[in-house]
Amino acid sequence: MTSKNLFQKVWDAHSVGTLANGQTQLFVGRHLIHEVTSPQAFGMLREKGLPVRYPERTFATVDHIVPTNEASEPYSDALADAMIKELRKNCEDTGVTFFDVSSGNQGIVHVVGPEQGLTQPGMTIACGDSHTSTHGAFGAIAFGVGTSQVRDLLATQTMALNPLKVRRIEVNGNLASGVYAKDVILHIIRKLGVNGGTGFAYEYAGTVFDDFSMEERMTACNMSIEGGARVGYVNPDQKTFDYLKGRPYAPTGEHWDLAVDQWKSFSSDHDCKYDDIVLIDASEISPTVTWGINPAQAISIDESIPTTDGVNPTEKESIEEALEYMKLEGGQPIKGTPIDVAFIGSCTNGRLSDLEEVASLIKGHRVKEGIKAIVVPGSQIVSKLAQEKGLDKVFTEAGFEWRNAGCSMCLAMNPDKLVGDQLCASSSNRNFKGRQGSPTGRTMLMSPTMVAAAAICGEISDSRLVFNS
Amino acid sequence: MALAKITSIKGSGIHVPGDDIDTDRIIPARFMKCVTFDGLGEYLFHDVKFDQEGSKKKHVLNDPAYNDASILIAGSNFGCGSSREHAPQSLYRAGFRGVIAGNFAEIFFGNSINLGIPCVSMSKANREKLIKLIDADPETEINLDLEELRVTAGALVLPVEIREDARSSLVNGMWDPLDELVSTSSSVEAVAGNLFYR
Numbered sequence: 040m041t042s043k044n045l046f047q048k049v050w051d052a053h054s055v056g057t058l059a060n061g062q063t064q065l066f067v068g069r070h071l072i073h074e075v076t077s078p079q080a081f082g083m084l085r086e087k088g089l090p091v092r093y094p095e096r097t098f099a100t101v102d103h104i105v106p107t108n109e110a111s112e113p114y115s116d117a118l119a120d121a122m123i124k125e126l127r128k129n130c131e132d133t134g135v136t137f138f139d140v141s142s143g144n145q146g147i148v149h150v151v152g153p154e155q156g157l158t159q160p161g162m163t164i165a166c167g168d169s170h171t172s173t174h175g176a177f178g179a180i181a182f183g184v185g186t187s188q189v190r191d192l193l194a195t196q197t198m199a200l201n202p203l204k205v206r207r208i209e210v211n212g213n214l215a216s217g218v219y220a221k222d223v224i225l226h227i228i229r230k231l232g233v234n235g236g237t238g239f240a241y242e243y244a245g246t247v248f249d250d251f252s253m254e255e256r257m258t259a260c261n262m263s264i265e266g267g268a269r270v271g272y273v274n275p276d277q278k279t280f281d282y283l284k285g286r287p288y289a290p291t292g293e294h295w296d297l298a299v300d301q302w303k304s305f306s307s308d309h310d311c312k313y314d315d316i317v318l319i320d321a322s323e324i325s326p327t328v329t330w331g332i333n334p335a336q337a338i339s340i341d342e343s344i345p346t347t348d349g350v351n352p353t354e355k356e357s358i359e360e361a362l363e364y365m366k367l368e369g370g371q372p373i374k375g376t377p378i379d380v381a382f383i384g385s386c387t388n389g390r391l392s393d394l395e396e397v398a399s400l401i402k403g404h405r406v407k408e409g410i411k412a413i414v415v416p417g418s419q420i421v422s423k424l425a426q427e428k429g430l431d432k433v434f435t436e437a438g439f440e441w442r443n444a445g446c447s448m449c450l451a452m453n454p455d456k457l458v459g460d461q462l463c464a465s466s467s468n469r470n471f472k473g474r475q476g477s478p479t480g481r482t483m484l485m486s487p488t489m490v491a492a493a494a495i496c497g498e499i500s501d502s503r504l505v506f507n508s
Numbered sequence: 509m510a511l512a513k514i515t516s517i518k519g520s521g522i523h524v525p526g527d528d529i530d531t532d533r534i535i536p537a538r539f540m541k542c543v544t545f546d547g548l549g550e551y552l553f554h555d556v557k558f559d560q561e562g563s564k565k566k567h568v569l570n571d572p573a574y575n576d577a578s579i580l581i582a583g584s585n586f587g588c589g590s591s592r593e594h595a596p597q598s599l600y601r602a603g604f605r606g607v608i609a610g611n612f613a614e615i616f617f618g619n620s621i622n623l624g625i626p627c628v629s630m631s632k633a634n635r636e637k638l639i640k641l642i643d644a645d646p647e648t649e650i651n652l653d654l655e656e657l658r659v660t661a662g663a664l665v666l667p668v669e670i671r672e673d674a675r676s677s678l679v680n681g682m683w684d685p686l687d688e689l690v691s692t693s694s695s696v697e698a699v700a701g702n703l704f705y706r
């Protein structure tokens with residue numbers, strides 16, 4: 040038998056056949072949906088008179104539009120209210136399981152899937168959301184798709200796709216203290232560029248990924264799409280299995296052992312081929328911050344904001360555009376840039392371990408006066424576990440607001456938004472123009488710990504110095 | 509219902525400058541609060557066109573000379589960011605029927621093809637020639653020919669590229685795969701039945 044990588048194995052196991060245009064019809068084992076990209080798909084299905092073919096394989100949650108400081112319905116935003124009601128009705132009508140707000144299981148779709156044990160190795164997973172790559176942390180092949188494909192999946196549980204090439208990205212060595220999974224992925228994107236991953240799945244490996252917890256692997260896989268790769272994954276190992284054991288949708292009893300055997304078989308073979316291999320030395324990576332308007336425009340906390348000296352004309356244009364929008368000056372240190380807002384949350388960094396890490400550091404510190412700092416757990420379960428550990432108190436005592444679960448200030452579809460040209464230190468994943476709700480709002484991406492350091496100092500700061508780590 | 513065979517797109521063009529135009533720029537997230545795609549055309553490039561007070565900015569997208577444009581010319585990595593189909597939907601509803609760029613983000617490309625919007629890649633040097641031509645005369649007719657894989661405009665004949673599966677779906681009127689996907693239900697069941705999980 041020829042050896043294969045995980046992507047090829049999962050692809051082959053789920054391939055239904057070749058379509059007339061040469062694309063593959065791929066079976067998708069788990070389909071996750073949310074309120075923004077699914078209502079139109081249900082509408083198209085109704086128009087065509089098609090039923091949901093495998094409702095037991097689709098799971099829904101609501102995340103983008105939920106207000107994080109308003110619990111009762113109807114929501115004061117009529118459009119948001121219409122969207123949650125539409126999703127609820129579509130799920131009721133078709134038999135799709137919905138982790139509704141009242142269930143205690145609601146949250147950001149990429150936090151909920153793993154937490155419920157829905158995300159498992161060797162699966163194909165799809166969701167009408169680009170950060171579906173997160174689920175690759177478990178050794179699943181997980182695609183972000185558009186609404187027409189959500190429709191295709193509801194109607195057939197399959198979609199038309201082309202296979203991807205696979206690039207193995209190995210990060211070896213030891214990360215310095217104060218350097219997190221977020222810094223690793225920002226560093227990778229900085230090195231390979233925002234479209235370096237086009238046409239590729241990224242296989243993350245090396246001692247750094249071996250040592251990462253499942254939540255750290257999720258943080259890295261989450262941002263594959265920011266590097267242009269539609270899919271990112273880590274080969275499953277004992278940590279993966281331990282994480283899944285006992286979760287609501289994980290196999291139980293004798294099915295568990297059988298499943299683990301299957302899961303192991305999906306790992307990339309030792310002698311398999313890759314289309315590309317990139318090696319990264321962990322010691323190169325420092326706490327990293329974006330200064331521009333795409334996630335590759337990132338530098339380490341000790342560096343200065345780039346100038347246009349000696350760069351090619353295309354790059355010059357993009358640096359100038361970014362500096363103008365960000366109201367920053369090339370050549371200045373990034374450290375010391377004043378901020379207005381601090382946001383800890385999102386599907387990149389809104390999990391329990393993120394909140395625990397920050398809470399363990401901020402005791403005795405206070406958010407600087409005039410800075411708005413919010414902490415938004417990625418799911419109701421994260422919120423509950425954090426509260427059981429008293430983390431909410433640690434945050435509120437330090438001057439952070441503690442909110443309900445949702446996407447919140449990661450994007451502008453709920454009341455949490457930047458105002459005017461406010462600058463936000465953010466643990467989310469996108470720093471595009473206008474991303475956080477104000478057309479002139481400014482975003483700097485960084486790890487949650489760096490966000491906390493910025494909140495406390497009122498300016499971009501080296502968390503290692505602020506917290507003496 | 510048989511789909512139209514999309515072999516060529518003819519119309520005038522507009523150049524929206526810049527690389528890495530992301531989906532938040534194409535349609536800001538706050539306009540995605542909707543349960544249908546109807547009406548999205550109005551918000552295409554909203555924050556590029558309007559300032560915070562809602563007044564029109566000085567931008568080519570506000571120049572009436574390009575009102576009838578149906579072919580968008582852009583830089584590299586067009587459509588990066590979110591998987592939202594709202595982006596190509598708003599392009600389509602605003603009257604755009606084709607996009608010429610350096611290259612495209614993958615999900616955006618797939619979403620656009622599924623709606624029957626050809627997205628073709630053209631070299632930077634050739635795009636500059638084309639842009640010069642439409643800057644001089646915004647009414648220049650551009651013919652994006654998917655059979656010959658070229659764009660003709662005025663005296664220009666410029667080669668373009670597009671993934672073959674996408675090209676073939678468009679020219680054969682099979683760009684929406686749903687009917688074909690539905691037609692294989694027995695093979696789908698076989699694959700589902702063989703999987704190691706339910």
Ligand code: SF4
Pocket residue numbers: 102103147148149168170385386387445446449450467468
């Ligand atoms: S947290 Fe942000 S990136 Fe993640 S699903 Fe929500 S809006 Fe998208």
